[in-house]
Amino acid sequence: xxxxxxxxxxxxxxxxxxxxxxxxxxxxxxxxxxxxxxxxxxxxxxxxxxxxxxxxxxxxxxxxxxxxxxxxxxxxxxxxxxxxxxxxxxxxxxxxxxxxxxxxxxxxxxxxxxxxxxxxxxxxxxxxxxxxxxxxxxxxxxxxxxxxxxxxxxxxxxxxxxxxxxxxxxxxxxxxxxxxxxxx
Amino acid sequence: xxxxxxxxxxxxxxxxxxxxxxxxxxxxxxxxxxxxxxxxxxxxxxxxxxxxxxxxxxxxxxxxxxxxxxxxxxxxxxxxxxxxxxxxxxxxxxxxxxxxxxxxxxxxxxxxxxxxxxxxxxxxxxxxxxxxxxxxxxxxxxxxxxxxxxxxxxxxxxxxxxxxxxxxxxxxxxx
Numbered sequence: 001x002x003x004x005x006x007x008x009x010x011x012x013x014x015x016x017x018x019x020x021x022x023x024x025x026x027x028x029x030x031x032x033x034x035x036x037x038x039x040x041x042x043x044x045x046x047x048x049x050x051x052x053x054x055x056x057x058x059x060x061x062x063x064x065x066x067x068x069x070x071x072x073x074x075x076x077x078x079x080x081x082x083x084x085x086x087x088x089x090x091x092x093x094x095x096x097x098x099x100x101x102x103x104x105x106x107x108x109x110x111x112x113x114x115x116x117x118x119x120x121x122x123x124x125x126x127x128x129x130x131x132x133x134x135x136x137x138x139x140x141x142x143x144x145x146x147x148x149x150x151x152x153x154x155x156x157x158x159x160x161x162x163x164x165x166x167x168x169x170x171x172x173x174x175x176x177x178x179x180x181x182x183x184x
Numbered sequence: 185x186x187x188x189x190x191x192x193x194x195x196x197x198x199x200x201x202x203x204x205x206x207x208x209x210x211x212x213x214x215x216x217x218x219x220x221x222x223x224x225x226x227x228x229x230x231x232x233x234x235x236x237x238x239x240x241x242x243x244x245x246x247x248x249x250x251x252x253x254x255x256x257x258x259x260x261x262x263x264x265x266x267x268x269x270x271x272x273x274x275x276x277x278x279x280x281x282x283x284x285x286x287x288x289x290x291x292x293x294x295x296x297x298x299x300x301x302x303x304x305x306x307x308x309x310x311x312x313x314x315x316x317x318x319x320x321x322x323x324x325x326x327x328x329x330x331x332x333x334x335x336x337x338x339x340x341x342x343x344x345x346x347x348x349x350x351x352x353x354x355x356x357x358x359x
Contacts, residue, residue: 034199041206048213059243059321059349060236064337066346084330129330135253136326138333139234139350147237170337 060142065169080115080125082108082141083173083181086132090141091181095126099181105144113148117155124167128177222274223267223294229254233353234326243321243351246270249311251304252295253324253332262328264298264336266307273315280310305339312343320348 079095091099092111103111116123125145129138145168153164231254252265268277274294281289281296284306289296298304311318320340324333340348 034203038199038203038206041203041210045206045210045213048210048217052213052217057233057243057323057351058236058354059241060352061241061347061349063347064341066344067341129334131329131331131334133330134326135324135328135330135333136234138330139236139326139352142350143236170334172334 060139060146062142063168074124078119078122078124080112080123082112082125082127083177084127084129084133084138084141085181086130088133088137089181089184090137091184099184101184105140108141109144109148109151112145113151113155116148116152117159120156120159120161121163121165121167124169127168127170128173129170130173130178221269221294222292223250226293226295227252227254227265229257231323231325232327233323233351235355236352237355241349243349244319247315247318249308249315249318249320251308251320251322251336253322253328253336255325255328261299262332264304264332265295266298266304266311267295268311268315268318270315270318273311273318276314277307277310280314281307284310301335301339304335305342308339308343308345312345320345321351322348323351 074095076095081091081093081095081099083091083093083099085091085102089102090104090108092103092108093099094115112125116125127138127141149164149166156162156164231252246269248269250265250267250269252267253262254265255262268274275291277296278289278291278293281293282291286296286303286307296307298307308320322333322336337348340346
């Protein structure tokens, strides 16, 4: 077998250290069989390679306002409602308007961006979700809201506003909300 | 082919560079390997995380309270599973839960299965007391319904944990 370890040999012409004070028997072409070592190393390498998972999970940060004892008065026209129906249909509307047809995530993103730019940081995005809607969808909605942020910041800067205050909250899905999105 | 090949006697290949690189890779993978914690060992379900497009922040690996919402593979029911990441917090939480006489709690429990909101509120409170700096992370299966998350958010809100993380996967990553 090819054992490697050539360099260990030190050919007969090569002199080691300070020329030959040592009188030990000179080992010519000394060779150590490295095969078992390499075998085990490869084994361990494959084990560690297969067990490591390189993808660390990501996170999406959420900030909700703390529960207050007194309700805060907000203008309905500054409230952007996102309602998610039990079957996964998304409805977006301003607080003083009734929701129309369901929107997809792309439309939602555009709607949120446009309203936020129009209202110049005063817009409060409220998410109301039916308990039956899948959680994966809610995260996709939140993802769309996050994706709208760069556009909003750009839009605000064009208006001369350099600060972005994001207002977001979750609210319970009431019977009233249920009626508003029914049959649409 | 009539050409007679010269037989190579004592053919030797220098394996040193190969071994060098192999050892290098081995050390790299050994150091980066992360081993399963006790709470992950007690977990009897897998979570299919929701997928997001954006490259958001990474999950911190200490000072974290994990609230997992998963579907049990055996009994097929949904429940909350709370665990703390720091080693010393795990023991403290187990102690606190034993003091509260949570059914099935022992000092070895690292992952608490919780099915009702009252207990979830209590354990969240304990976790907040044990490590006030700890952040909350909600790691839920994308197939479960939103009401579970709603319960969790409300319980965290009541205990003044208003900033928390949703654990997600990058879209397109293999799962």
